[in-house]
Amino acid sequence: MDTENLGAGLGGIYLDNNATTMIAPEVVEAMRPYLETYYGNASSQHGFGVPVGHAMERAREQVADFVGAEHPDEIIFTSCATESDNTAIWSSLWTQGQRNEIVTTAVEHPAIMNTCAFLEAHGVKVHYLRPDHQGMLDESAFAALLSDKTALASVMWANNETGNIYPVERLSSIARERGVLFHSDAVQAAGKIPLDVKATDISMLSVSGHKIHAPKGIGFLYVRRGTRFIPFMKGGHQERGRRAGTENIAYIVGLGVACEMAKAHLGEMGTRVRALRDRLQQGLLSRIPECFVTGNEQCRTPNTLNIAFKFVEGEAILLMLNEYGIAASSGSACSSESLLPSHVMQAMGVPFSAAHGTIRFSLSRYTTQEEVDRTVEVLPGIIEQLRSYSPYWKGGKPQIAGQDHDFDPDSSEVRA
């Protein structure tokens, strides 16, 4: 085995695009003049500022077109999707003083989960819709959580770990019928499946740039016209008084180009990239015993594959993959800050024993068939090797309870 770490740009295979993506070369090129030459302030009325302002409005149109917003002025540039999520939640509470409840799901990104947890500690009632074992949500259960106390219903468009796509079109109309504002964190859906907010009843939508081949540090919040809004960042009058702070012009220009390219490549995501993902899935499932796909195979973003390998631990798999220059991620406890497996796997009821061995592969339009085939080639050996070290595995088979020792993956016993 090669003990040299192969990093990005050194021939590494990057299958962690749900974490972040490479910046498209076209995006870098588009940004360059705004880093080197056009440094004016978009708010200035002189010759340094005016072209910058125009570039920003062009980007706003590109972004609006990408998500299907009716009007470019419905787009507010932010520093990231976390800021967009925070803005949506706080604004919904600030503008509707008599409403102090939030309805969301148990599988949201920490930007939503931890904001809600903070609010809960300060008197806001938060209802978490729990998913089924495939990670899917029940629409009538969602409807039942809404009331005239609900300030905001927030449901992600797609899940980062499983790729599950949620029916936000229908959920948003249910919310609208009940007079409830609807927000969606669309970070993991953007660039993977078509978004058309004007055809939905979504009032606010968060997207991040760095998941669609723009740089980190830029995102946006879509706010439908007529939605009552109070800015999260207070200060100057930028973004029509809805987000203070001098606009990050180079990054905004980059985001605009990234959105235009993402829209142009949607077809490819749904065909070529989907086929590669399916090839990866088939290749791994057919060569590796005792593993299964988590999430809903019929309703996933086309780039995402989450597999649980039983009787092996995720961080160990990642470490070995890294030795081959292959980058992926894991829902295991050992690869996170916490000592528990990912909250998404827990919410779906994936047993801890399997959740510790989950690996997420997330492809991009830059992923090649050679990279997928290389992964299919090396991973079976890695799993076999790690299982050969495992006390739960003997002679190519799982070693279940009651034999010589009391190891039982299905046991509810917790020992440390």
Next chain:
Amino acid sequence: MWDYSDKVKDHFLHPRNARVIEDANAVGDVGSIICGDALRLMLKIDPATSVITDAAFQTYGCGSAIASSSALTEMIKGKTLDEAQKITNQDIVDYLGGLPAEKMHCSVMGREALDAAVANFHGKTYEQSHDDGELVCHCFGVGINKIRKAVWENHLTTVEEVTNYTKAGGGCGSCHQRISEIIDEVWEDLEKCGVPRPGYQPTPIGGIKIAVSTGPSAAPAAAAGQSFDDETRGAPSFGKVTEVLREIDAGLGANGSGAALSSIRGDKVAVLLKGPAAEGMMREMTRLFVAQRLSDALGSKVEVEVA
């Protein structure tokens, strides 16, 4: 997460003694698949000399769990039981050239496996030979004695460190208070033995409560229960107008702004404004906004003046 020493990587990628000893006469099992790591240590001990003639392991877990297991087997081979039992988790860490802070529990698990194997050799179970004591962390099933030992041997001073070494407190977090009490207890003893507690300042009794308002206080612009004149109250639009103004008032509320009805005269509505919405340019904008909202709600043009 990848910040492992070369020695850790070497022992993970090329583990020593990762195999089964079929005729082992001492086997120690610790951890569980639910917790995310488990180690089975197998030893062959010469009953006459108490020398560990062979040691091997099987480990389910992350890179540092496998490396710690590998290191342990190398460290104890050829030693007598007495010598082997002098090894601490810190010795395993040192052998590996260090472990990341959040992975220290892997070395503790290795040390426990040795205890378990020795207990097994003497015909006892690990549970029989070790009193866990009061169960402190229910998420990971960690008893007080394991926490005390980790604090005592490694001079731990914070709950976070205890979690890194024992996993206790790494789940729901409800035992953090209890863990800091245990840390204090152990340090009382450590200090009696002449170990100074680094940077210790007793926690003041009682927490600080930070009050954060999560929404605007529903302060109406005008005095609640304000009385309106008969003409206002009798106007057909009275219900709608007050409802719309209440809504606008709630929306304005965040920065101390507010709006309330003063009077209705036919299609002329007088409103009371307060706060920033009533000042300067905002005054006219708020007036126009209220007029628009009222006209929309009533379906006919409404003139608004600021009373």
